[in-house]
Amino acid sequence: MAPSKPRVRFAPSPTGYLHIGGARTALFNYLYARRYGGTFILRIEDTDQERSTPESVKAILDGLNWLGLDWDEGPGKEGAFGPYFQTQRLDTYRAHADQLISEGKAFRCYCTREEIAARREVADKEKRAYRYEGTCYELKAPPEGKKLEDAVIRFRMPTGDGKVSYDDKVLGVITKPYSDLDDWVMMRADGIPLYNYGCVIDDHLMEISLVARGQEHINSTFPQLMLYQALGWTPPEFAHLPLILGPDREKLSKRKHPEADVMLHASTGILPEGLLNFVIRLGWSHGNDEVISREQMVEWFDFDGVGSTSGVWDPVKLKWFNQEWLKRLPSAVIAERLLPFLEARGFQARGDARLEPMVIALRERSQTLEEMANTASIYFRTGVTLDEKAAAKHLSGDSLGLLRQARERLVALPAWTVELLDGVVKTVSETASVGMGKVAQPLRVAITGNTTSPGIGETLLFAGRDEALRRIDAALARGG
RNA sequence: GUCCCCGUCGUCUAGAGGCCCAGGACACUGGCCUUUCAAGCCGGCGACACGGGUUCGAAUCCCGUCGGGGACACCA
Numbered sequence A: 001m002a003p004s005k006p007r008v009r010f011a012p013s014p015t016g017y018l019h020i021g022g023a024r025t026a027l028f029n030y031l032y033a034r035r036y037g038g039t040f041i042l043r044i045e046d047t048d049q050e051r052s053t054p055e056s057v058k059a060i061l062d063g064l065n066w067l068g069l070d071w072d073e074g075p076g077k078e079g080a081f082g083p084y085f086q087t088q089r090l091d092t093y094r095a096h097a098d099q100l101i102s103e104g105k106a107f108r109c110y111c112t113r114e115e116i117a118a119r120r121e122v123a124d125k126e127k128r129a130y131r132y133e134g135t136c137y138e139l140k141a142p143p144e145g146k147k148l149e150d151a152v153i154r155f156r157m158p159t160g161d162g163k164v165s166y167d168d169k170v171l172g173v174i175t176k177p178y179s180d181l182d183d184w185v186m187m188r189a190d191g192i193p194l195y196n197y198g199c200v201i202d203d204h205l206m207e208i209s210l211v212a213r214g215q216e217h218i219n220s221t222f223p224q225l226m227l228y229q230a231l232g233w234t235p236p237e238f239a240h241l242p243l244i245l246g247p248d249r250e251k252l253s254k255r256k257h258p259e260a261d262v263m264l265h266a267s268t269g270i271l272p273e274g275l276l277n278f279v280i281r282l283g284w285s286h287g288n289d290e291v292i293s294r295e296q297m298v299e300w301f302d303f304d305g306v307g308s309t310s311g312v313w314d315p316v317k318l319k320w321f322n323q324e325w326l327k328r329l330p331s332a333v334i335a336e337r338l339l340p341f342l343e344a345r346g347f348q349a350r351g352d353a354r355l356e357p358m359v360i361a362l363r364e365r366s367q368t369l370e371e372m373a374n375t376a377s378i379y380f381r382t383g384v385t386l387d388e389k390a391a392a393k394h395l396s397g398d399s400l401g402l403l404r405q406a407r408e409r410l411v412a413l414p415a416w417t418v419e420l421l422d423g424v425v426k427t428v429s430e431t432a433s434v435g436m437g438k439v440a441q442p443l444r445v446a447i448t449g450n451t452t453s454p455g456i457g458e459t460l461l462f463a464g465r466d467e468a469l470r471r472i473d474a475a476l477a478r479g480g
Numbered sequence B: 001g002u003c004c005c006c007g008u009c010g011u012c013u014a015g016a017g018g019c020c021c022a023g024g025a026c027a028c029u030g031g032c033c034u035u036u037c038a039a040g041c042c043g044g045c046g047a048c049a050c051g052g053g054u055u056c057g058a059a060u061c062c063c064g065u066c067g068g069g070g071a072c073a074c075c076a
Helices: A020-035 A054-067 A090-102 A113-125 A195-205 A221-231 A262-267 A272-280 A294-300 A315-328 A331-343 A355-362 A369-380 A388-394 A398-411 A418-432 A436-448 A456-463 A465-479
Strands: A007-010 A039-042 A106-109 A152-155 A163-168 A172-177 A185-187 A210-214 A237-241
Touching: A007 A020, A007 A210, A020 A039, A020 A054, A020 A210, A020 A237, A020 A272, A020 A294, A054 A262, A054 A272, A090 A106, A090 A152, A090 A185, A090 A195, A090 A221, A152 A221, A163 A221, A163 A237, A185 A195, A195 A221, A262 A272, A272 A294, A272 A315, A331 A355, A331 A369, A355 A369, A355 A456, A369 A456, A388 A436, A398 A418, A398 A436, A398 A465, A418 A436, A418 A456, A436 A456, A436 A465, A456 A465
Parallel strands: A007 A039, A210 A237
Antiparallel strands: A106 A152, A152 A185, A163 A172
């Protein structure tokens, strides 16, 4: 059942950053290839002259690299089926188009866009699919006033009441009558192929065995299928993946949804593991499993687990997944990834002994690296801003006395460890016959400026001996 | 408008005729734990769009209705 050595591809057009929908398409293709020992190909569909940019190519490669979705063939990994940029394959498209024309399966069309639009309008009004119907079919030479270079190349749709259908790996059999299809443009006058054309030529020549892409492409698979037929080629399998919808229930798009940008999430401290885990659960499942590692994804992924209903982007659940990975990944790894966020806040924490313990304490209280860095900043900074309400409640009256007692024992400590630090709180509270909270809270407010933080021993440790004592003194001074 | 796809808790989903008066996760919520906040643990709320069939029996199959989304370019 499982195809041996499938060849699959991700074929983005470089017209902006890598977006979430593309990332998921890439992920599914990647996983399928990895699971079955196949090949994952990255092909750049840069035929849109107006919108394609080298910067976008870089952005897409960067995005895939950040996600860890490495390709076997494609930019930077030239294989036997290159080149992998469509603009470098123009001769190939031209050659096949010429062949199709000579066989009467495609034709040069000299009509203006206006003429086409007008006729299409008439067809719409008469409630029938637009068909080119004629005039250019039999042309052996350009009509008066036109040149060969003016002609676009159109596919000549068979007439009659035939049907095209295929068995989608996700949706099952889908059929479309010929009468719904028109004489679509394969290639522009300047020799640039259009999507449906370039895609088929490349998929076949690159020996793609399965095309997995978003459901927005369902309708374009029919003209593509007709082309395979005309060329006498066996089409690959197709799997159309459910769409990812924005909070407004519309397809996640770059224009309307900022969260569609993969690297935006990187910048807010989402881990690639978290993003991938969230995204794979949108449209794919393996029983009730939620938190899934890369290894398990590779082991479990297949298209029979892909659902057919679109999923809504849920930033809350994304963060939950992210925290799960924050908690699961080795603390050293998280520490390393946290560094840039600390640097952005002006702190050089590399090599700081407090870093890893801090990660361990903070990852249970943070959903993103950004949150973690913000909290960690409190300890790296010099001085602290006290929250008025917290100070009023915990740095007044009896609390001040307890704080002073704690300070005396703290300075006397032989070493600054969590155990000894916690011990001080315990001793002071026992001596004064009060609950530990009576001692811990004033300390906490003095150190962090607020009433919430990790355990008091850790909090003191993170601030460091000198800084902690300074903050306590400041709090004491303030309280009178 | 035409064509295509889809329709289980608010959201992501399990479910492939009896195991389901529907299970898990997020969120929300009650409690436990506790030096705070988290984390963790225990509990609660909450859905098979609707109407017809088929069947001894339907969330699961068929038809219709309604609803949602997508595609209709010399963009991909």
